[in-house]
Amino acid sequence: MCSWQGEMLCFTVDFALGFTCFDSKTKNVLWRFKFSQLKGSSDDGKTRVKLLFQNLDTKQIETKELEFQDLTVVLHCIHSFIAAKVASVDPVFIDSQSIARKHTYSH
Incomplete structure (x- = not known):
């Protein structure tokens, strides 16, 4: 739950859909953006x-x-989702994790 422009709303972060804000009563989506559309925050x-x-x-x-x-x-x-999203599309990160797991399991 959050407040946006004086209204009580629901804010969700979804791995596939990104960021969504919708009316808690009607369930109407007010806005939705993909992770790639996030350009900054404060x-x-x-x-x-x-x-x-x-x-x-x-x-x-x-x-x-x-x-x-x-x-x-x-x-x-939000930070956890962004980190997971970046990790999922970065083949170097995926490869490094795969190598680290193999190294860990071999001992």
Whole structure:
């Protein structure tokens, strides 16, 4: 749950879909962006986070400012998803993990 433009909404981070914000009552999607569209972020260290997304059609940057009761948990979640997404598309990372596992199991 989060607050956006004075409304109580649901914010989800999904490995396949990316970031989605939808109305908690109607379940209507207000906006959705892929991980690759996230171009920057900042937070106030308390409750608010600004996410900067690039619109694929217009190439313009859209700012989404959300407010959360537990910002730290949300930021850790976002960072974990981004790290996992990067790792999943980086063949060098995948290869290094595969080699590390083989090395670990051989001892």
